[in-house]
Amino acid sequence: MNDFENIKIEELRTLIRKFNNDENVNQLENYYHSKSFPEILGASRKELVHSSFLAWILNEKESHQLLDFPIRKLLELIVIYSNDSQNQRNKNLFDSIIVSDYSISDLYIETERVEKGVGRIDLYIEITIQTNGKNNRLRLIIENKVGTKEHSDQTTKYFNHYENFKEKEFINLYVFLTPISSLDLMELQEPECSCKEYTQVNYQSIVDFMLEPALKRNINNKTEFIIKEYLQSLSQPTIDKDDDEYKQGLIMALGTDERNLLTKFWEKNQKLILASLYAISSDPEQEKDVRDSASSALSNLSNSNKDRSLYSIKYNGTVEIEKIKKSDIGYSTVKLLENKNLIDSELFEFLRADKSCSFLLLKTIDEVTDTETKYRKYRINSEPELIFEGEEYFVARNWGINNIDRFLKKMTKRINGIEYITHE
Structure with missing residues (x-):
């Protein structure tokens, strides 16, 4: 039997008192009990909202003062997560991107681009990269998935559509963007979409490589506010949603400060958290789906179920x-x-x-x-x-x-x- 099943009432009271006086807990309560602007609008898990934000921050002509920094970081991410055949096929271009030995021009970004008879592209980007005296025309086709899985082999249709174009001046790069964790992403043998020519990246990498570094640059207060509001919307777990489209508890990405704070929170309150989950999972007064969720979380977190082989x-x-x-x-x-x-x-x-x-x-x-x-x-x-x-x-x-x-x-x-x- 697990320790948290036999926890004494005196110990429980002590743990709760420490919990209530914990500075980390107070900081987390202030953060998670406030709503970001996208949450107030009920749009924090809408794919179009995320595509629109990315279109805004990637556009060097916008007023965020980041110039071409975001689009460069996106290109870098694509290279990092591309497979061996993609890297070999675009070796010279990718090498230039990694060492930032290039300039860009003719940037065009469009959300919800309609390709008749094919579908609607979540985020479509055209850009010219000049390197070693050569112009490379790039086309980025980004499929953005937040709460739903791919359906109707969308990525395969988009790939076939653009690869069958007669004009050959474009280098097509295909991106599958999801909220998968970075650890899970690194373990993937291939992208989770139907077309394996896509490069899968995640929102956490967008945070780590683009958004948090952007906050350290010389930006105005408005840009800082918008990015921080967006970061908060990514970190808020989805709860109390009737729509099956949303995975309950889905967190799309975490900032570094949040991650460190939550890690300390877990380390200091682990026993109390496990005891709470056990109480909820075994309480007949709770709804069955709530009990099942608590039981599942407990099973994954419990030391008795952790693989320590x-x-x-x-x-x-x-x-x-x-x-x-x-x-x-x-x-x-x-x-x-x-x-x-x-x-x-x-x-x-x-x-x-x-x-x-x-x-x-x-x-x-x-x-x-x-x-x-x-x-x-x-x-x-x-x-x-x-x-x-x-x-x-x-x-x-x-x-x-x-x-x-x-x-x-x-x-x-x-x-x-x-x-x-x-x-x-």
Whole structure:
């Protein structure tokens, strides 16, 4: 039985008293009990509202004083999240975008663009990029999904429509924008839309790479107010909505200050939060959907249900590495293979590039993106984790349980003598 089921009334009173006097709690109450302007208008989860905001901030001619900073950050995000084939196909252009060695002109932005017989494009952008004495005409087709899933293979229709144009001066870039978390996004093997030629990005990356940095630039008070109101609307969970279009509790993105504050809040009030969820989930006076939601949250948060499995690695019958966390499985495997002198060119290419090991991916420090560093997928503040043919590499972390299962099976099949032991 869990500790929060047997919590004593005296301890509960103490926890509630500490909760009520907690400075973090007071700050969070002030923040979450106030409504942003989009919420007041009942528009905080309307896709058109978000597309319109992006169209405003991406337009260098608007009065926000950010000039072309936002559109440059969007282009950078597209490059960061593009797959290998997209990067190879547009290598010179993408290299220029990453190092910001280009100028832009002829920017055109349109929301809800109607393509007769095809559909309505959420956000359509045309832009000219000048680099190395060459003009590149870009067309960005952005499908924006907030509360609903893609329907009727929209992305495939848009892709086929623009790829079949006779004029070839445009480079088409396709973007699938969703509220998925950054950790989940990094674990995706392919975009969640029907057309796999799209690059999936999320609202959290828009916050991290564009909006929060924009607040640090020389902007006027009105622009600062608008961006902060928008950030607050992204962070407010959806509740008390009868419309099934909205996922209950959906938070689209969090600012850094909010994330830090909420993390401290959880760390200091974890036991009280779990006890509250248990009380609601077991209260017959609560509505069934409320009880079910609390029970589901409790199941995901409860220590008794959290996967704390440890792993040991055997090689040729001998335990070489004992009781490591799942986040270190890839790193430990690479170190074992390195120590046994098993990494030749063929195995190295498999570990670095094979799609079945894309959740392992060895990368150099220059290849690791800011997002991957921010969410500790790569720990580049440590010593290089593998040196092969004079090049330094780091090993991916932050895996999902499905990725781990695939990895263990793949490595067991690939490497003679390697064996993984799970400790519950």
